[in-house]
Amino acid sequence: MGPMKRQMHLNLFIQSRGHHEASWRHPDASPLALTDIRFYEDMAQRAEAGLFDSIFLADQLALDADVGRAGRTWLEPITVLAALARATSRIGLIATASTTYTEPFNLARQYASLDHISGGRVGWNIVTSWLATAARNFGGEGQVSHADRYARGEEFMQVVKALWDSWADDAVIDDRDGGHYARADRIRPIDHAGAFYKVAGPLNMPRSPQGRPVFVQAGSSDTGRRFAARHAEAVFTAQMEKATAQAFYTDLKALVKAEGRPVDQAQILPGLSPLIASTEAEAQRQVRELNDLTDPEVGRRRLSSRFGGHDFSHLPLDKPLSVGDFPDPGTVEAARSRTEVIVGLVRREKPTLRQLLASLAGARGHYTAAGTPEQIADLMQGWFEEGAADGFNVMPPVLPAMLDTFVAEVIPLLQRRGLFRTAYEGETLREHYGLARPESAFHGAG
Numbered sequence: 001m002g003p004m005k006r007q008m009h010l011n012l013f014i015q016s017r018g019h020h021e022a023s024w025r026h027p028d029a030s031p032l033a034l035t036d037i038r039f040y041e042d043m044a045q046r047a048e049a050g051l052f053d054s055i056f057l058a059d060q061l062a063l064d065a066d067v068g069r070a071g072r073t074w075l076e077p078i079t080v081l082a083a084l085a086r087a088t089s090r091i092g093l094i095a096t097a098s099t100t101y102t103e104p105f106n107l108a109r110q111y112a113s114l115d116h117i118s119g120g121r122v123g124w125n126i127v128t129s130w131l132a133t134a135a136r137n138f139g140g141e142g143q144v145s146h147a148d149r150y151a152r153g154e155e156f157m158q159v160v161k162a163l164w165d166s167w168a169d170d171a172v173i174d175d176r177d178g179g180h181y182a183r184a185d186r187i188r189p190i191d192h193a194g195a196f197y198k199v200a201g202p203l204n205m206p207r208s209p210q211g212r213p214v215f216v217q218a219g220s221s222d223t224g225r226r227f228a229a230r231h232a233e234a235v236f237t238a239q240m241e242k243a244t245a246q247a248f249y250t251d252l253k254a255l256v257k258a259e260g261r262p263v264d265q266a267q268i269l270p271g272l273s274p275l276i277a278s279t280e281a282e283a284q285r286q287v288r289e290l291n292d293l294t295d296p297e298v299g300r301r302r303l304s305s306r307f308g309g310h311d312f313s314h315l316p317l318d319k320p321l322s323v324g325d326f327p328d329p330g331t332v333e334a335a336r337s338r339t340e341v342i343v344g345l346v347r348r349e350k351p352t353l354r355q356l357l358a359s360l361a362g363a364r365g366h367y368t369a370a371g372t373p374e375q376i377a378d379l380m381q382g383w384f385e386e387g388a389a390d391g392f393n394v395m396p397p398v399l400p401a402m403l404d405t406f407v408a409e410v411i412p413l414l415q416r417r418g419l420f421r422t423a424y425e426g427e428t429l430r431e432h433y434g435l436a437r438p439e440s441a442f443h444g445a446g
Helices: 037-049 077-087 103-117 133-139 146-164 222-231 242-258 280-292 296-306 336-349 352-364 372-385 401-416 429-433
Strands: 009-013 054-057 092-098 123-128 173-175 180-182 214-217 234-237 269-276 369-371 391-394
Touching: 009 234, 009 269, 037 054, 037 077, 037 401, 054 077, 054 123, 054 280, 054 429, 077 092, 092 103, 092 214, 092 296, 092 429, 103 123, 103 146, 146 222, 173 214, 214 222, 214 429, 222 242, 234 242, 242 269, 242 372, 269 280, 269 372, 269 401, 280 352, 280 369, 296 336, 296 352, 336 352, 369 372, 372 391
Parallel strands: 009 054, 009 391, 054 092, 092 123, 123 214, 214 234, 234 269, 269 369, 269 391
Antiparallel strands: 173 180
16 A cells, blocks of 8 residues: 555634624524523534544633624633533543643643543643733733733743653552552653743643643744744634735745744634535525624624724725725734735725625635535645645634534545545644644653
């Protein structure tokens, strides 16, 4: 047999009742409350039946101002993953946690616990939080600047890696007869003292099945890309067209290589929000039906928060936009990568505000596609084979209905083309993504 053909990786991004802004009120959306754990268990089990590599939960640390008109509340992700670890057996489980608002020791301990609970299936989506509203919930007045958040983030990574590595793999012997539980010489303090953190260590928990969680990252700004190149093992990215996805892919793989890492140890998964129907016309009709359920004022407020609170209230809904209607993304302390995507779209297509908000309502600046199962499979194969993606962060517009269609109609096409697994091979998330297990700080068997 020749070398195995490269296969794509698929993550299911579970958010609200789907990724379209109006999903929460769509007749095909789950009838369960957004705080009902059965909703998440159900989605995770459907994704596992579809052989997805992983599921992912985003997070934010403040309530949106438009809560009256938008169904976006959610449970705290780390807690949810503990429940999902028991409701599933193979699928990877990825949760977002912020380096800005979590102590490294707490985070290292929670993720090590989850890795033990799940048998090695956990991933951490690393965010350096940016919402001004979040800062106010954590005693801060202003926002931490973009550069400062990443400087702190770098030191945070140093600390948590050291904590996860502070126990040798063979430290626990659990010898009941001899009365020896652990080999103390195989557990070491980390004695970290830096600009932002002072942490003695060691972690008060044995090394976990994967050594540490899989590192996932989603920042595309210049600083964000360099952070990803150093740390990320999977990268979620929002790309509005194939050409920009290819440019991002080429750039990030080059940065990974420059960091001395193998390029296949950073899997790049652009967001894809597919709406699938038996004909293209029917798919387009469903898109219009969803867009008709949206509230443009919810979209306008969300656009404002994307641009650090910039006021768009004076812009008419039906006049073509120009780049001059937006602040320069370089001056925005918020999520800079997403503002660049939006300004680029305005420059290319000069949409009206209503059109822009509709295109963002589908998946907040991720790639949306509507068509037949063949068209979606062809699109995915094109991106995968032509240097734009190692797989996809799948964002169904409405859950569970549009996930079910994807699993039933698109996955079999990818499998027939040899592009996606027909069974789980490994037990851990690292194995699903083809990632190496990190060495602990201890070499040899001591």
